[in-house]
Amino acid sequence: MLFHLPRRGNTGLVSHEIYRRPRSWIKLLWVVGTTFAGLYLLLVYLLPLTGLVSLPVVPLKGLVEVIICFFPVITGLLLTTKKVRVQNPLISVEDSTLLIQLDDHVIGTCCLDVVSVSGSVYLDENGKPRYNESMLLAMRAGMDKSVTMAFEAGIANGEPFLHIFITATGHSSKQIQEILRREATRTEAILLSSLDNVELKLLEGDFLLDVALTHMDEVRIESQSLVVKEETKSLGVITLQGLPRTFPTQDASQIGTFISTALRQGYTTSMTCVFSAAKPGKEKRTLESQWRSIQAKERRKEESLQDHSTKKNLVTRYEEIQDRAGWFDATVYFKVRASIERHIEADLDGVSGLVHSIWGGSDSIKLNPLRLSKRTVFRILTRRHLKRQRMHIVRLSSFINTPIRQLPVITPKESPVFPVPPKEFVDNELVIGETVFGGRRLSNVGLKIDWLREHAAILGATGTGKTTLVKHLMSQLSVKTDVPWWIFDVKGSEYLDLIGHGEPEILVLRPGLDSSFVFNLIDPKLANDENYAHSTFVILRELLNERGDSSELSPAMEKLLRDSVMKVVESLDQGNSVQSLVSVVAKLASNDRTGSMTRDALLNRLEILTREPLGSILGGESDTVRFSDLLNKRVILDLSHVARVGGMDSVRLLYNLIAKRIFDNAMKRGVIEGLHHVVVLEEASNLVPESYTRHSAADVTTGESMVMLQRANGQGVVVISTRPNISSNILANTSTKIVFRLPYDSLVGGRFLSLNEDQEQYLRTLKCGRALMSIPHTETFEIATQRFPESLVQKKTIITAESEAGPIIEDPVIEEELVTNPEVSAPVEVTEAQTLVFNRIDRLGSHVIALLASEGWATEGEIRNLLAVLDSKVVDDDISEAIRNLVSLGTVEREALALVDGGFVFTLPGKSMNAVRRVIVEYLSGKLGLEYSPSTTSENSDWPDIVLEDRAVIVIPEHLRA
Incomplete structure (x- = not known):
C-alpha cells in the first residue's frame, strides 16, 4: 500500500500557503545575499590577484564584509526555521x-x-x-x-x-x-x-x-x-x-x-x-604509526616496559581489525x-x-x-x-549476541525431533494446517475425505486450538463435498463462525430455546422392534447409573424399566413421550410394599427426564422433529441451554437419544462405499467417558457403537475432548489422532500417539495452535494451525416438523436483517461480545484447574480469592459462571461437605473421594489435638489415617445409597 499524505485540513498540518509568501521573500534575500557575497569575493580578492583589475577601494571595508558574510547565513537560518515549522511528521x-x-x-x-x-x-x-x-x-x-x-x-x-x-x-x-x-x-x-x-x-x-x-x-x-x-x-x-x-x-x-x-x-x-x-578508517594507519614510534625507541634503546606492553596490545588490536x-x-x-x-x-x-x-x-x-x-x-x-x-x-559482537544461561521467555527448550511425512501422504483434500520441523512451518497438511470414515480424535487442553482446527476441517468438507454433518456444541458459540464459510444453509438447532424442537422418546418407524426397545433401555440404564452411586439402578428397578420401555414400544399409539414412560412405570409396578418402593425409587431417578429442559424436548407432541430430513443437512446442535438449565446429566441423556437416531439411520444405509455423514462430538469426555465402559463391560454405548460399527455404513465421527479420559474403545478405533497441549494427561496422550519420554514431555508444553498428529501410514509429526476467519453471516434456526406440509426450509438471513427483523427470536442472534465472554470464562477456568492440579482440592472461597488476586477486574458473577461451567461440563467435580467453608469441596475428576478423606482426617486431627500432615494421608484407603495408641482410624468416604 502506498503511503499517501492526508489532506492538510484533516491532519492538523499548517498549510504551506500561509508560509509561501514569507518563505519566498526570505529565499529571494538568501539568493541575492549569496550571489552578492560571491561577486564581492571575485571582484575584491580573486581578480586583483590575477592582475586583471586593480584593487578597488571599499569604504568601511571591515563592516561591509561582516554584513556581506552574515547576511546569507542569517537568511539561510531563517529559511530553514520556516521550513521546519511547516513540517509535521506523520x-x-x-x-x-x-x-x-x-x-x-x-x-x-x-x-x-x-x-x-x-x-x-x-x-x-x-x-x-x-x-x-x-x-x-x-x-x-x-x-x-x-x-x-x-x-x-x-x-x-x-x-x-x-x-x-x-x-x-x-x-x-x-x-x-x-x-x-x-x-x-x-x-x-x-x-x-x-x-x-x-x-x-x-x-x-x-x-x-x-x-x-x-x-x-x-x-x-x-x-x-x-x-x-x-x-x-x-x-x-x-x-x-x-x-x-x-x-x-x-x-x-x-x-x-x-x-x-x-x-x-x-x-x-x-x-x-x-x-x-x-x-x-584510519585505525590501521594509526596502529602502524604507533608501532613505528616504538620501534624507533627500540633502535635508540629508549624503550620501557610500558612500550613492550603497548606493543602486545597493538598486535592484538591489529589482528582484530585487519579484515x-x-x-x-x-x-x-x-x-x-x-x-x-x-x-x-x-x-x-x-x-x-x-x-x-x-x-x-x-x-x-x-x-x-x-x-x-x-x-x-x-x-x-x-x-x-x-x-x-x-x-x-x-x-x-560484544553487543550483538544471545544469552546462554536459562532466562524466562526467550530461552528455548530443547525440542524433540519429529519426522516430516512425505508430501504424498499429507497433501490431501481437507487442509487443516501446516507441517512443522525445527519450529518452522513447511508445507500444507490435509486429510483424505475417506479417512473420516475411519474417524478422528482431537484432544487438548482448553484454549489450545482444537475448535479452530475442527472449524477448518468442517469448512473444507463443506466446500469440497456435499457430505452432511452434525456438530454437538456444548458451549453454544464455538462453531457459529462456520456460517457463511462454504455452505449457504447451516442449521442451528437450540433445544430448549426453540419451542418447535420436540421429538418422541421412541422412533415411530421402529414400533414393536424388540432390539430397538432393548437398546433404548440400555441407554437409559447406563446414563442413570452414570449420574453417581446414589442413582444406580437395583436389579428390580432395571427389570421395571426394561418392561416399561418394551410396553411403550408396543403401544406407541397410546403415547410416545417421556410422560408416557413414567405412566407405564407407575402402572406396571406391583402394589405391595417392595413394588411401591421400587416404583418410587425408579420414578425418582427418571425425574431428570420430566423436568425442564428435557421434559418439554421429549414431550412427544403431534408436530415433532423428523430426523430423517435433518440428517441430510449440515447442523450445529447448540446444547448450551440444556447444559445451563439441566446440567451435564441432561446433556448426556439428550445427546445419546439424538445420537441413537443418527445411528439408526446410518444402519438403514447398509454397507456402502464412501463417506455419507459426519458427527462432531464436542466435549466428548462428558458424552462418552471411559466410565461407561467400567460400569457396563458387556454393552457399549451408542457413541461407541457409531465409532466401532459404522465404518461400513459411511458414518464418520470426530471426537473432541479437553482430557483423554474418553472411551478407550473410541480412541482405539480412530485412524486420525491429533493431540494439542496436555499439561496434566501427557502420559495418556503419549501412549495414544506412541511417543517416547522426550516427546511426551514436549506434549506438556506445546504452544497454542501447535499439535502432534498421527495419520495412516506415517509416524507422529508436528503441525501448526491457522486462525479461522470470522463470519459476518448468520442464519435462522431451521426446524423440520413432522407435518403433511413436509420440511419447512426458511430463507437465509443476513446479520443486518437479524438486528432489524422483529420476527427473529432473540436466541438466534449471536454477537461478538458473547464469544468474548466465553473466552474470558475459559481463562478463569484454566486458573481453577491449575489450582486443583497443584493443591488437590479447594473450597469455593479459596477459588474466589485466587481469581481475585490474578485478575483485579474480575467480578463475582464471572467467577460463579466459571465454576458453574466447570462443574456442568464435568471438568471439575464438586462434593458437598459441611466441614469446610461454603459447604463444597472442588477437585479434578476422580479425585473427589480422596479430597473428602483428607478434609475429614484434617478435621479429626484438629479435634484430637494431633499434628496433621497431608503426606500422612495415603492414597491407599486401607492404610490407617490416624493412629491413637493401640487404635487405628481409617476414613473411607462413600456416597449414601437410596
Missing part, C-alpha cells in the same frame, strides 16, 4: 511497517521479535570462546545502503526480550516496504542458519508500535503525530562511546549477563545497538525506566555500573547522559543512529 503503521513521513522523505521500520533463541558463543580451533561473527558479516554483506539495523535486549514488564529492528529511508513508502520485507526475510534466514532453536515473529499493528515505544511512557502517538511530555523525569538515556571489552565465556554471554543481572536487580532497562555497514570487511558504524545507548521518579538517579547509577563491569576493561568506555529532545525521540522510535562511531566486528 506517523502511521501499515501492517508490519512503522512509517514516518516528512514532506517527501519517508522512514520505515519493522521489528523481528526473537521469541526464543539459543546461545551464540562457540569454541574456535584453539578452544577459545568466541561470538558468532559470521552472522554479522552475512548481515553486512547484503545490507542495502539505505538500511540500518538495531539489536535491542532488555527487561520490560518484568520479562526479558530480544528485538531486531530494521530501518530504511527513501522517498516512496512502497519502495521502503519492499526493502524492509526483503531485509527481514534475509535477516531471518541468516539467524536460522547461524543459531539453533531460533523462533522469530514479525510484529504488526499495535504490537509493533508498543515495542517501538518500549520504556518511553511519556511518548504517545495521537492523530498521526508524536506527542512528548516536556519533562521525562522517570526515563534516562545514556550513550556509550569508546571501545568495549569483548569477553565471551562458555557459560555466559555479555548480553545474557546484562539481562540476567538487570532481572535480579529489578531494573527496567534495555540496550540498543544500532549498526550499519561502513568502510575501514577490511568487518567495519560498522555503530551507536550504543541504554534506556533506564524508574518506577518512581526519585529512583531514576539510583537506577541510572546502577545500570552504569553494570555496563562498566560487563563492557569496560583495559580499553576505556565512556557513558554520557542524553537529553531527550523531539529529534532524539524520533531517532529512538525508528532505531537510527544517535552518536555514531566506527567499530570493528570483534567489538560490535
